[in-house]
Amino acid sequence: MLFTEDFLHYVWKFRLFDRIGLQTDDGEELEILSVGMHNTDAGPDFHNARVRIGETVWAGNVEVHLSASDWQKHGHTTDNAYENVILHVVYRNDVPLVLPNGRKVPTLQLHDRVPDELYNRYHQMVFGNQSIIPCENSIAAIDGLIMHNWLTRVLVERLEKRSTAVIERVALNRGDWEETFYQFLAANFGFKTNALPFELMAMSLPQLTLAKHKNNAMQVEAMIFGQAGFLNDDFQDEYPLKLKKEYDFLQKKYQLKPIEKHLWKFMRLRPQNFPTVRLAQFAALIVQSNHLFSKILEIKDVNALRALFTSVKVNDYWTDHYRFDVLSSKPAAKTLGESSIDILLINTLALFLFSYGKQHQQQYYISRSLKLLENLPAEHNNITEDFVTLGLKINNAFESQALLELRNNYCNYKKCLQCGVGNKILKLG
Template identity: 80%
Template sequence: MLFTEDFLHYIWKFRLFERENLQTVDGEELEIFSAGLHNSDSGPDFHNARIRIGETIWAGNVEVHLSASDWQKHGHTHDGAFDNVILHVVYRNDVPLFLPNGRKVPTLELQSRISEELYNKYHKLVFGNQTFIPCEAGIATVDGLTMQNWLTRVLVERMEKRSANVAAALALNKGDWEETFYQFLAANFGFKVNALPFELMAKSLPQLILAKNKNNAMQIEALIFGQAGFLEGEFKDEYPLKLQKEYGYLSKKYNLKPIENHLWKFMRLRPQNFPTIRLAQFAALIVQSNHLLSKILEIKEVKALRGLFTEIKVNDYWEDHYRFDLQSKPSSKSMGDGSVDILLLNTVALFLFSYGKQHQQQYYISRSLKLLENLPAEKNNIIADFVNLGVKIDTAFESQALLELKNSYCNYKKCLQCGVGNKILKLA
């Protein structure tokens, strides 16, 4: 048989071995009351197990190995953390095991107690020739409740990982939630292609400076386009000339230096997604909503949250322009539903979760997950492949969870740590 030690952990944890006439290798009668708690840190593999050997009931730790001799190979012999092991569970008992004090550790050998059917299912999952995920042949057979429970857990894992980035940025911003939100929101306005220059622009232009000029839309626009490096050179149109003049004054007043304009990318972007249009929308949002995070924390309805972004109105100049001095056919430059969904998913939902986690308020965490339930699923190759396997995906809650499942479990074939993989192994 070909398998990893994790497979034995799985078998012991769920007691998926033949337990009739269970005995240690020395012939003592063995009964398992509790397999213990699986330990993913250093030390014995399972804590607080309860078993009976002969007439004696033991409580303590259990260590699991492929071969009994692995105990010495893994350096447990002189490690005090293993002195209270009450049972050594192995696939093959190749050597007797004694502790430094001379005590012989009771050993359970599983070599003849693992069903061939279970092994074959495991081997097919972990060592098969699947092209997308290990369980691609069986994931559609998993019941809805199991899938929903596991996706909820995986989604929370994803949000907690992403919240760590928020916490790191919050520390750099000395605990300023509004400034941190402003920087993340700006980066997400770049929609991957221009995320970096948007983030650099926001970091070069603290929200405090924008707040001092919040009642003057022209100054807000001048600060944002100026710091983005779009107000250098000569212009013909009145609007960019006014912005340039305003920025000349404000940049000296606040000692500002723009980021390098060459960082912005236009190629292979639809005009509606040009960075100039995104900057105009971002400026309009800043003009309309001061202390945006505070408003978001207060708003309960998804429709109202969406309205914060859909109801912004950019400067009239952009109705027939995509770039300065280049006139185009008139068209609306309001944010589309797809763009708003991305901002709600990557910024608003993330900060609701992070704020709730940081302040230990489940209310905001629940609102974050509820928001994801009310957003449509993302469209990308990974989600499309899951759909092709028969997985039902309607909301961002599900698509975000499946992205985490693919990237953190499926790609590393962690089927034994996955609720979906566990269910498939247990299915008859």
Template identity: 75%
Template sequence: MLFTEDFLHYVWKFRLFERADLRTVDGEEIEVFSAGLHNKDAGPDFQTARIRIGDTVWAGNVELHLKSSDWQKHGHAGDNAYDNVILHVVYRDDEPVILPNGRRIPTLELQDRIPEVLYNRYHHLVYGNQQVIPCEASIGLVDGLTMHNWLSRIMIERLEKRSETVISALTLNRGDWEETFYRFLAANFGFKINALPFELMAKSLPQIILAKHKNYALQIEALIFGQAGFLEGDFKDEYPLKLKAEYSFLQKKHKLKPVENHLWKFMRLRPQNFPTIRLAQFAALIIRSNHLLSKVLEIKEVDGLRKLFADVTVNEYWETHYRFDTESAPSSKQLGQASVNLLLMNTVVLFLFSYGRHHQQGYYISRAIKLLESLPAEKNNITGDFATLGVKINNAFESQGLLELKNSYCNYKKCLDCGVGNKILKLA
């Protein structure tokens, strides 16, 4: 039988063992009032438990092991942190544990008290031969309320973890929220495949420089395309020639060094997603509103946030071009709805949440969650797999929660720490 301490912790935490006539290995009667708080740091496994042993009610810590002899193996005998252990819970009692005062620590053996059906479900989850996720055969049976509550919890965990990256960047940017937002937004404009060169471009071109030229659209475009390394060639069209002339002056004025152009990727991208078009859209957004985070914080309605990104108009040159000097059939180069949704999800939501958390203003946190709930669910391999298994995905809040579930729990088979896994183990 494959058995782990994690499973033993789970059984104790939720008191899923047979509790009738519960006694220590020495025959003293036990009644568990509180299993204690699960401690995942150093020290006893459960703290502040309340347990009656014999005629005495004890308050203290509980330590769990697969075998009682593990007490010695794990070095607890000489560790003062374990002096307040009131009960030793083990799967199998193979030797007595004697405290320094000569008293045997009260020990509860659970070997014959764990329901076989519970163990079988656990074994199937953790050691089964599943293809997608450990609970793929059962997740469709989990009720909607349980699923929603768990996804809500881990979605907040996801936002909290991601907000730490924002605060770290904010520190490097000397507390400048606008600059930090500008850099994150730039990276997300790269939509993964060109995220790195976009991020490098933004770092090489601080927003304060763009702000000095906010009334001159051509100069903004020249700075962005120039720093992206797209103005180093020879051109025949009037527009790129103007950009190059403007950039030549501005580069010297601000002592700028462009990123290497070879970092940008065009292969296997639809022309609408070419980095030149994304840079044009980014420039149009900067031209329209230089202090973007302030706008985001001001706009209260979801539709207003959509319009902030959707209603940007690129330079008319790009209506008939995807690259410099290469004409194409006329087409709109506005950001599509799917792209706007991704920017709202990955940048706006993150900064509303991070700003609210940093300043302890729940209003912005609520707005972040409301925005996620208003966006359509993402369609990717992970959400597709969950949908195939019978999970209903109603919006981006839930699809993002499922990404966190898959990447932080399912991939590591942390079923015992998962609200969905817990529900499945307890299903009748």
């Protein structure tokens, strides 16, 4: 049988072994009162366990190994952190465990006590030939309540991790949530392809500078396109010529340093997703909505949040242009599409509501973040499509975001033993 130490941890943690007639390696009667708290950091594997050996109840730590000799191999003999181990749990007891002070550590051997069917289910999940995820043949049968509870936990894990970057940036911005929101929103306006140059542009152009010109759309557009590096060319059209003239003045006034134009990517993008169009939309949003983050903290209705983006109107020049000086043969309004707005709501607004609530210890904003995701449609991408193929119904962005985290940080690494879904499948078969 191909065991892993993680599997043995799992067996001990959930007591999934035959507990009838337990004895230590010295033949003393053994009763497990508490397996302890699983420790994923350095030190013994389980803290604060309680066991009865003979007539004595012991409290302390439990260490788990595949073989008893692994204690020596792992360097525990000279580590003081392991002096309080009250029980050594092993699959095979190949050598007795005696500490340097002469104390013999009682050992429990689990060989022949782990059910074959449990091991077979584990082996099939972790070492099988599944094409999508380890539990692809069973996940659709999981009870809806169990799935929802686990996805809720996984979603919170995702938001907790992502909020760390937000809070760190707030600190760099000296506690300025508006500036931080502006920078993250800019990055998400670039979506995946142009996220970096968008973020660099925003960081080179403080929101406070733009706010000074909120009543002059041409100047706001000039600074955004100028800082993006798009106003260094010689133009023929009147609109970019005006932008360049405004930018030349404002660049000197604020000592602005633009980013390099070559950072922007146009290849393999549909014209409506060209960075020039996205920059025009971003500029229009800045003109329309000053102190945007403060508004988001106040607005509760998802449709009202959407309206902040649906009502954005770019300069008329972009109706028949996707690039400067290049007339389009197919004029079209350059409004943000519904799916693009939903992505911004998911990746920026929901994240910032969660981060703000976490930083200020206000559950109200955390709950609003989760509620917002519940009221947004599920994302459509390769990962969500895979789960749909396996028989799951994805109802909203709450679930699609959770499934992204599940796939990327559990399924891809075969962390079935740490997964609520995997645990349920292993226990039930």
